[in-house]
Amino acid sequence: MEKLTTRGKIFFSLLALIILIVGFTLPSFFKADVPNTEEPETPDEPDSTEIEQVEVAESNYPGLHLEIQTADTDTYHYAIHSLTTDSEPLTETIQTWLTNKKETFIANVKEFANSERPADLNITFEMLPLSETMYNIIFNVYEINGGANGISEAKTFVINIAEDKMYTLYDFLHIENENHTAFQELIRNKLNADENLQQNLREDALTDSLKQIDQLQWTITKDALTIYWDKYEIAIGAVGNIQIEVPLAEIEHLLTTTAHDILQIEVVEEPETSVEQEEQEPEEPEDQEPSGEIATVPTPPPSAGPQVDGKYVAITFDDGPHPKVTEQVLETLRTFNAKATFFMLGNQVDFYPNLVQQVAQEGHEVGTHSQTHADLTVIGQDQLQNEFAFTNERIKDIIGYYPTQFRPPYGAYNSSVINQAVNYGQKIIMWSVDSLDWQSQDPVAINQMVTSQTVPGSIILLHDIHDATAQALPTILTNLQNQDYTFVTVSQLLELQGATGVGPHFGNYK
Numbered sequence: 001m002e003k004l005t006t007r008g009k010i011f012f013s014l015l016a017l018i019i020l021i022v023g024f025t026l027p028s029f030f031k032a033d034v035p036n037t038e039e040p041e042t043p044d045e046p047d048s049t050e051i052e053q054v055e056v057a058e059s060n061y062p063g064l065h066l067e068i069q070t071a072d073t074d075t076y077h078y079a080i081h082s083l084t085t086d087s088e089p090l091t092e093t094i095q096t097w098l099t100n101k102k103e104t105f106i107a108n109v110k111e112f113a114n115s116e117r118p119a120d121l122n123i124t125f126e127m128l129p130l131s132e133t134m135y136n137i138i139f140n141v142y143e144i145n146g147g148a149n150g151i152s153e154a155k156t157f158v159i160n161i162a163e164d165k166m167y168t169l170y171d172f173l174h175i176e177n178e179n180h181t182a183f184q185e186l187i188r189n190k191l192n193a194d195e196n197l198q199q200n201l202r203e204d205a206l207t208d209s210l211k212q213i214d215q216l217q218w219t220i221t222k223d224a225l226t227i228y229w230d231k232y233e234i235a236i237g238a239v240g241n242i243q244i245e246v247p248l249a250e251i252e253h254l255l256t257t258t259a260h261d262i263l264q265i266e267v268v269e270e271p272e273t274s275v276e277q278e279e280q281e282p283e284e285p286e287d288q289e290p291s292g293e294i295a296t297v298p299t300p301p302p303s304a305g306p307q308v309d310g311k312y313v314a315i316t317f318d319d320g321p322h323p324k325v326t327e328q329v330l331e332t333l334r335t336f337n338a339k340a341t342f343f344m345l346g347n348q349v350d351f352y353p354n355l356v357q358q359v360a361q362e363g364h365e366v367g368t369h370s371q372t373h374a375d376l377t378v379i380g381q382d383q384l385q386n387e388f389a390f391t392n393e394r395i396k397d398i399i400g401y402y403p404t405q406f407r408p409p410y411g412a413y414n415s416s417v418i419n420q421a422v423n424y425g426q427k428i429i430m431w432s433v434d435s436l437d438w439q440s441q442d443p444v445a446i447n448q449m450v451t452s453q454t455v456p457g458s459i460i461l462l463h464d465i466h467d468a469t470a471q472a473l474p475t476i477l478t479n480l481q482n483q484d485y486t487f488v489t490v491s492q493l494l495e496l497q498g499a500t501g502v503g504p505h506f507g508n509y510k
Contacts, residue, residue: 057321062133068347078123082095122141134262139157152231152240153231153241154241171259312493314487316429318461319343320348332470345371366399372387404427413428433454435460435462443475
C-alpha cells in the first residue's frame with residue numbers, strides 16, 4: 001500500500017508539471033497563427049483622451065485664479081466668475097458662497113421663471129489689492145428670475161492668502177462698546193448728508209443693519225473704508241445699491257494696530273505754509289508724449305492660401321483665456337498647424353495677459369466676448385459701454401490693436417449692442433455649429449456634435465474653459481482634416497466668403 005502511494009505521488013507530480021508547461025506554451029502557439037485584428041498604433045496622431053500635460057498659466061494677481069462658469073438653457077442662463085486662491089480655507093469659503101448662490105438660483109427658476117425670456121444670473125467681482133497676498137474682493141451679483149426688475153447685491157471678502165485669513169471689520173477698527181455707538185452715528189451722518197438718500201432711507205432697516213456690524217459688507221484701503229448695501233436693504237428700491245466712503249482720517253482714532261500695520265499708515269505732520277506759498281498757483285503738468293506705439297501683431301494668412309473653392313471652417317473658442325485649458329488647446333492647434341479664433345472675456349484677459357499675447361503670437365485671432373459675460377440686452381447703456389470698452393482697451397494694451405470680431409454672450413444682441421460693435425469697428429459673430437460642450441462635458445459627445453454638423457464655411461462654437469473640450473479637440477481636428485478641411489480664423493473665413501458689414505454673421509449650416 002505504501003509503494004502504491006509513492007507511485008501515485010510521482011504520477012500526479014509529473015502530470016502537474018506537464019499541465020503547467022502546456023499552459024504557458026499553448027496560448028503563444030495559437031496566437032502566432034491568429035491574425036492581429038488590432039489597428040497599429042499611430043504615435044504621430046494625438047489621442048483624444050490624452051492631452052499633454054502643460055503648465056498652468058500664471059495669474060496677473062499673485063495667489064488668485066479666475067475661471068468662468070457658464071450655462072445657457074431654455075429656461076435660464078448664468079455666468080459666474082469663479083475665484084479660487086492659493087489658500088484652501090479661503091477658497092472653500094468663497095466657493096461655498098458661490099455654489100450656494102448658483103444652486104439657489106437654479107432651484108428658484110421653476111417657481112419664478114418668466115416664459116418671455118430666460119432667467120439670468122451674473123456674478124462678477126472687483127479687486128482692491130492691499131499687498132501681493134492681501135486683497136479686498138467685491139462680488140457683484142445680478143439676478144433676474146421673473147418680474148421686470150432684477151435683484152443686485154454685493155458680497156465682500158477681505159483676505160490674506162499667505163496667512164489663510166479672512167478679516168472682519170473688528171480686525172481693523174476698535175468698534176466695541178461705546179465706540180460702536182459713535183461709529184453708527186458716523187455712518188448715519190454720512191448717509192444723511194446725501195439729500196436723495198436722506199429722503200428715501202428706511203430708518204428701521206438702517207438701524208438693524210448698523211446693529212449687526214459683523215454682517216456689513218465692507219472694504220478698506222489706505223485712503224478709505226467703504227460700506228455696501230444691497231438694493232432695498234436700507235432704502236427704497238428706486239435708490240438702488242448704496243455705498244459710502246469714510247476717509248480713514250475721520251476714523252483714525254478707531255484704527256487698530258493691525259490696520260496700521262497692513263495699511264502702512266503713518267502720521268505725517270503737515271508743513272507750515274507761508275502766505276507767499278498759498279498765493280502761488282500750482283503749475284499744470286505738461287502733456288507727456290507717448291514713448292512709443294505698441295507693435296501690432298500681424299494677422300496670419302490662411303495656411304492653404306485664399307482659394308475660394310476650398311473647404312474652410314472657422315473653429316472658435318469662447319470665455320477664455322483659461323490658465324490650463326487654453327494652454328492645452330494651443331498645444332493641440334500647434335500640433336495640427338491649425339488656426340482658430342478666441343473670443344475672450346475682459347476679466348479673464350485682465351487675469352491672464354500673457355496667454356492673450358501667446359494666442360496672438362501663434363497666429364490665432366483674438367476677438368472679444370464682453371467683460372463679464374452679462375446678457376447685454378438687459379443691462380443699462382453705461383454698463384453696456386463698459387462691457388465693450390474694458391475688454392477692447394485691455395486687449396489693445398496687450399497685443400497692440402483692437403480686435404475686429406465680437407461675439408455677444410449667449411448670442412443675445414439688439415440694436416444697442418450692434419451700435420457698440422459699430423463704434424469699435426467690429427463684426428458680430430455668431431455660429432452655425434454648436435458643440436454643446438458646456439452641457440455634455442463629454443469628449444465623445446462633443447466630437448459627434450461637431451463632426452456631424454460641419455460643412456464648408458461653418459463657424460464652430462467651442463469653449464476653452466472645459467477639460468472635456470481640450471480632450472475632444474484632437475479627434476475633432478483629425479476627423480475634419482481627414483475630410484480635407486482647412487482651419488482658418490473668422491476674419492479669413494469672412495473674407496473668403498465675401499461677407500461684409502457688422503452682421504451678425506453665422507457661417508454655413510448643414
